[in-house]
Amino acid sequence: MSIAIDVVGGKWKMHLMWVLAEGPVRFGQIRRKLDGVSEKVLAENLRQLEASGVVHRELYAEVPPRVEYSLTPLGVELNKALAPLEIWGDQNRDALASRPGISAS
Incomplete structure (x- = not known):
């Protein structure tokens, strides 16, 4: 399990x-959807996920240059594994929201 945590650990990677x-x-678009993440942190997390093989970065030879991010097949599988964790969080949001250090957003 520790290798999976290495890939998605941190505040923003699962959200990404x-x-x-x-x-x-x-x-x-990612930045607008993830309220509170700085440009620097977002870029760093995307690079780490790309290095882990779960995110693909596509650079289009256009003017101005366009870059899109998507999940690789490995990333799609990882997202399937994360789905139960998201469900658990949604089901327990109210109970967890009152706990110190937990954001209910």
């Missing part, structure tokens, strides 16, 4: 995985 599950998306 869920955003990318919706299909190819551009950096600015």
Whole structure:
């Protein structure tokens, strides 16, 4: 299990995985969907997920350049494994929201 935690650990990576599950998306779109993430942190997390092989970065030779991010087949499988965790969080949101250090958003 520790290798999976290495891939998705941290505050933003699972959120990123869920955003990318919706299909190819551009950096600015991701940033708008993840309220509170800085540009630097978002770029760093995307690079780490790309290095792990779960995110694909596609650079289009256009002017201006366009970059889209999407899940690789490995990323799609990982998202399926994360789905029960998301369900558990949704089912226990109210009970967890009152706990110190837990964000109910």
